[in-house]
Each structure stands twice: as structure tokens, then as C-alpha cells.
Amino acid sequence: MKKILALILVAVMLCSLLAACGSKTEETPAETPAETPAEAPAEEPSAQETPAEAEEPETAEKKDSWLCDEKTTLTVFTYDRINNTYEIPSNDLEFWKWMEDYTNVHIEWEVAPVTGYEEVLSAKLSSGTDLADIVMVRDPLTANEAGLNGAFVNLSDYWDTCFTNTETYYNSIGIDYRSLFTNEDGSMYALDGTLDPYNGHVVLMYNAEWLEKLNREVPETLDDFTSLLRAMQEAGDINGNGKDDEIYLTSSGITHILDILGNSFGIEQYEGWNATVADENGVVHDEYTSEEMKNAITYLNTLYTDGLLDPEICSMSMDALSEKVAADRVGVFIFYSAFSYNYGQLTSAGLADPLGEHYIMGPTLSSEYVEEPYMIFTALYDNTSTGVNIHSKNPELAMKWLDVLLADPVATQTRIIGFEGTCWEYDENGEPTPIIKEDGTMEDIAKMGCGQIVLPHYQNEDSLYFYFDVQVPWMHERWLELTEKSPLRAPTVPQVAVMTDEEREKLDLVNTDIQTYWKEMRDKFIKGEVSIDAEWDTYVSTLQQLGLDTFVEVYQSVYDRTK
Amino acid sequence: MHHYRKTAGDRFFDFIISLFAAVVVIVTLYPLIYTISISISNPVSAARGEVWLLPKGIDFQAIKTVLDDKNVLRYYYNTLWYTAVGTILGVIVTCLGAYPLSRKEFRHRSLFMKMITITMFFSGGLIPTYIVVTSYLHLYNSRWAIILPSLTAAWYIIVARSFFESLPDEIVESARIDGASEYRIFAQLVLPLSKPILAVLALYFAVGYWNSYFPALLYLGKQELQPLAVYVRSVVIQSALGDLNAAVQTMLNPESMMTALQVKYAVVTVSIVPMLLIYPFLSKNLEKGLMIGAVKG
16 A cells, blocks of 8 residues: 555656646747737727727737737846835736737746846846846946946937837936936947936925924924924923833934935935035035035934934834834934825824824925035936847847837826726816725725836836825825925936946945945944044045045046036 | 762753753744744734734734735745755755765775865856856756756765765675665665665755755746745845835725735745644654764774
8 A cells, every 4th residue: 555655656746747847938039929918898999908908819900009010029037026015027917918918019027036136137147148138137337337248239229219209208307317328439238217306205204293292393404303302302201102212313224314414414415326526616525524424423423322313223224114113113214205104104193094194294404504405316217227138139129118118108107007997087177087996995006017117117206196196195295395495406416327437447446445434434423432523534544545536536537527 | 771970060060051052942943933923913013013922912914915925825836846856856866876985896986076075165156057057958947947956965975975884784795695786775775774864865955945045046037936935035135115106005004014014924934834844753863864974883
């Protein structure tokens, strides 16, 4: 009996081994797939038809939006998702089914997890084998380098024929995005998604309940801000839980604290960008050793020493921030503006009133150093740099497909707000408006593959607030209010996505050491482990030895090239 | 067995050893208990950091969220497939490699042993390995890309060889005298006496394949072939609240957003349960096998 069972087990294992054979498939861009999306009958004919349409026979009527007469397959290599709330791209998602229908291009997805994506990409680019037609690289500098090394097509050669939508879009918003990604010789090897700088920003957020208890308003000056923090501290058990666990000011890390409060000292640095500033004579200076930075760090050290700044600030993370906010411990935190409502929901007040404004966004603060507060633009591109494989059998088709995805009006409307009839409908003024279901919820467009995607796309204010404006209108109103009080502006040293070889080589030599030392000393100064007054000169001279002059030279070159 | 009276010093020493062992147990066990507790706790308590050891308010919503993901069962199947096939083939290949190297009659065993040992210290690196697997073996997007490159390891061959060398030569000689072929000797005499080492190898391979994620990252572009470890790593490292407009659906349901914070722990719990269930059955043999080579003579 035992032997019979053993034989059966072996037979089952052998069958499963055979089942795995032949699972590798050779991708041929010219292959036509067997299936096309076939679901519920069509509702009304329009350019934006939902994938729940009538069955499409292989001899479907040609659409104006099609990029090719015969259905053609392209392979796309990208990462799986921006975070866990998104679906992994696949042809099962409504949006990608719709894109296939709209463009007549079938996509074979090759997806690697976002964590570890760079290692996988590096292996693929280095080996040059099994590279998809369209390759997501993320970092524009890496994408450009791969292009310069011969991996990608020079998009500039095809710009006029393949990127008509993108050109129109760039012209419409008045920002010369193309120059960000173009080399000195005019070549351009990657297309990146764009961020409208008015999309959102890291801002100060004040606990509405605590403000009410203290009978205070959202501060607009640095002195009022400091006074508010002290008032929160002096109020004792302000969250009423019987424990001395209040955190007066925190964030998901020290970087955002310095980014926003640093604006009150004249600093332009934002999220690691723009650690340089140009004066009125066009001379570039670093911000790591500036008087403005010293003043900002001294101020933060004072907050830390007085117990007003989270003692764990240098090791905080987004999840740790969520936990503290959920425990009703946080008075003020600094984070992205679009999260003001969902962080508010984590609190006890938020559980009872999910749509209420439990954290109020506030503008950056004026001070003795800065009369007119400001915010610096975020990066103008969103690190979705994508190249077209130079060995692709359909490079022009791949470029046109990317062009549609990024900037075709119908495709972008579908991506941003979903499908007519299920996600939105036209109101009496002919404007799209979200459909609210009977239970008060709206369709989750992320589950359909819409919204932010793992390929080049643009994010702007309209896309962000389309759904928010219905349920939480105060968010957009508050954002507009604070941008009026602390307007967004471009940094004096422009952001660039590509550098010349010389700039890149010089920066590679010094950047890592400078960043590592700067972060280490920044944390020590703020926590008071090292005296600012006593050690500042040593810190400056160490940075000089690490190549700070070279660092500044690079950004001077960038400034001179792009001003 | 001789019994002797323990001195005060002996008792004190035993106490210190026990204390140290208790600390090690707590340090090892606490993260496991914490992870399981937080994944089955009430989402609000979990989000507020109120859970520190035992669950607070039992709620399986996070576990349910993980298991509701239709991909999770597929990842589980893939992982089971890689583990089962990899373990069986790995043990077979390792034993077939180690046994001849343990036989003194095999004249060139020293040369082969040196060649195998060199691979413990030197390798081609990531890019050459990638080129071999994808361009020469054409295993990109194939399940065999997970199995074949790590089918055996020099260290496992050395351990198995040591074990086979410890078996009495007389058994093999007597079987040879009786006319048994080498294959028969190996299959019917040596292997049945090698249960401890087979259990050790099986456990090493099983744990290795179960936790393996980097080969899957490199060689599997198709989502449907990915193992569970890739999914777990992806969920655990990413933040739960990292997006802008994806949270639209949670507007009226903040508890679902809090569940998102627990999901990381739930994913880890779901992925470790099988190993926790299997290990007790192999622990006896593992203890024997781990001491292989420790006692000479």
C-alpha cells in the first residue's frame, strides 16, 4: 500500500514538472494576441468607450485613435506599483483594456517589484538581453546614460512625428519640460512624466482640535508658530488621554521639517533638490554651509532642546508618523498637502467624522529673515523616465503609444477620472462630475488601473482634486488659500534631469560623501550632540575637503547652461 | 549513568545559562508573536500602536484582506511549486554529487572537490550569471530559472560528503561482495542510513526556496510566476499610506485605511505559517543532522 501511494506521489510530481515545461514564452512584437476585451454591451458610442463594450471581432472597425491597422504587441518592462493601494498593471485592469481598444496595441507586461527594481534593471541594461520594447528606468539621469550608451532610441529624431500630443501638452502649460531631458547635442533618450508644481506640496498641518482648545489660529509668522508650540506644551495633557505623550512638531523625517521651516530662513532646498542657490549676480552658492542654513539648524536645535520637536525625528518614517497621528499625539506635522484629510481620519475625531478637517493646512512662515513667505516648486518630473529599446522591432509605434499615454486628451481624461457612466457623468453644464453611489462612496479608479500609473503620465491640480472636491471640498480651498499666502516659485538654480558628461563625472566624485556627511552633521547639530557654535567651522572645512567647491562648480555650470 | 551532587558554582552556572537561553528565546520569539498579534488585532488599536505583545480586540480583517487578493493564492502555489520541486531535485543532485566524492575508490575526487570548493569563494557575479541564465540557458520567464541556478551549493555537497564518509565502509564492501551494483548500494543501503542528512538538506533547500526572492526579481517578468517572497517584500517595504488619489475609496471608511497599516504584518503572518507548521516534524532529524561532523572517530 505504501509503495502504491509513493508511486502515485511520484507520478503527480512528474506531472507537475511537465506542466512547468514550456512556460517561457518568446515575445514577438508582431504577434497578434488571440483575445480582445469582450464584456457587456456598449452604452453609447463616444471616443471614450469603457472596456465593458460589445464583443470585438478580429475584424473590428478601424478607429481614428488606432496607432496601427493590424493589432501589434509591444512589451513593457516596468515596476509593479507605486504603493500597496494600487493594482499591478495587467490587461485585466479596465484602463489597460481600454488603452488596447483605443490604440489597437496589445501590451505584454513584464513587471518587477518596485523594491529591488533598480538591481533588476541594472542587470537587464548591462546584459542587453531580453529588453522589452518600452523600458521604465525611473531615474532620468540613469535613463539618459543608458541612452548615451546605445540602449535607447534618440527620441529627438522622432519628436515631430511621434510626439505630437506631448508637444501640444508642453506648449499648453508653458513649461519647457523638453529642455529638462535634452542633452547639449539635442538628443533626448527618455520620456518622463510631469508634475504640475501646483499639484501639491509638503506643508504644515495643525491639529484642529488642539487649536480650538487653545483658542489659536493657524500661525503665519515664525514667532507665532513657536509660541503656538510652547502653548501646546504648557497646556499639559492637551489630548486628554492621561499620558504625557504629546508630540508638538513632527514629520516623516527631518528633511521635510528643514524643507518647510527652512523657507522661513531663506533656504531653497527641497527634498534633497536644490542644495544650491544663485544670487542676484548669477553666482551659485551651496546651502549646506550658508548663514541661512546655520540659522535654520540653530532654530531647530532650540525646538529639539526645549522638547518641542519630536525626539525621534531623525528616525521617523511615514508609518511611524501614521501611528502617532492615529494615537492623537500630534499637534503639528509636516507632510504632503493631499494627505491632510486621510491623516486626519486616523485620529479619534476623524473616525467619528471621516470627511472633516481635522488637520488644517497652513502656509510657510514669514520671519525676520523672510518677509514674503514662499514655497519652492517640487521636482517638475516624477521619476518615471522611460526609454524605447533601440532594438525594438516597432520603435515608432512604441513612441506613439507613450505619446498617447502621456498626453492624448481622451486617454489622459480616462486615466485621470475613469470611465463615463461608471465613474463620472456630465452635469447640466456639460462638465464631468463624479458619480456618487447610494452609500455615499465613489468608484475607486485606482482599482481600474487609473490614476497614477507606473509609466510616464502627468499629475496636475485638476487630476488630484476631481474626486476630492466632491467629498472634501475644504482641501482644495485650503490649498488655494495657503498658496496665496506663500506662493510657489521656481528655485534660482533650475532643476535639470540630464547633465553633461563633465558635470556628471564631477558630481559623481563628490556627491555621495557630501550628502552622507551633511546628513550626519545636520542630525547631530539639531539633536545637540555637537555644538553648532563650536563645530560649525570644522563642519564647513570638512565639507570643503570633501569637494564642496567641485559640487558648487557643477551647479554653476548647470545654472549658466540653463538660465 | 553517574549522578553527582552539583556544587553551588554548578548551580549558579546553570542558572546563568538558563537565563541567557531565556533571553535568546524571548528575543527570537517576541517579533514572531508581535507580528501575529498585530495582524489579528483591532485595526484602530494596531494603528495607534497599542498592541505590544498579545492581540487587542481580535479582528481578522487584515488577514482576510490579504487572502482576498486573488494573486496571493497564486503566489502561494508558485512558492509551493518552487519549494517542492527545488527541494526534491536539490537533495537528489546534492546526494548524487556528494556520494562519489565520499568514496575513496574515486581517484579524482580530490580534484573535483577543489573545483567545487573554489566556487564557494569566487563567482562570476550578478551580470555574468544573468547572461548565462537568460542568453545561454534561455530561462527568462521560466520557472526553471528559479530552480536550476541554485539546485545545489558547494557547502551542501561538503556537508553531505562528510556524512557519507562517516558511514562504515564495511556495509558497502559486504554489499559489493554480494554482487550489488553501485547504484543499488547507493539507493538501497546508503540512502536509508542517511535520513538525518537528507532531512537537513531538505530543510535547507526548503527554507532557501521558500524565502528566495532575488532570482524571481531577476528572471521572472510575468506576474503569474512570482513567488510569495517577492510579494511579501514588496508589501512590507512600501508604506501603506503612500499615495494621493488612491485613497478616494477610503474617504468614508477610515478603518479600511487603518487595516492597510496592518496588512504588512498580515502578509508576513500568512507567509510564515507553513514553515512554522512543518518545522516540528523535522526538528528531531535536524538536530541530529546539524551535529554531523562535530564528533570525529
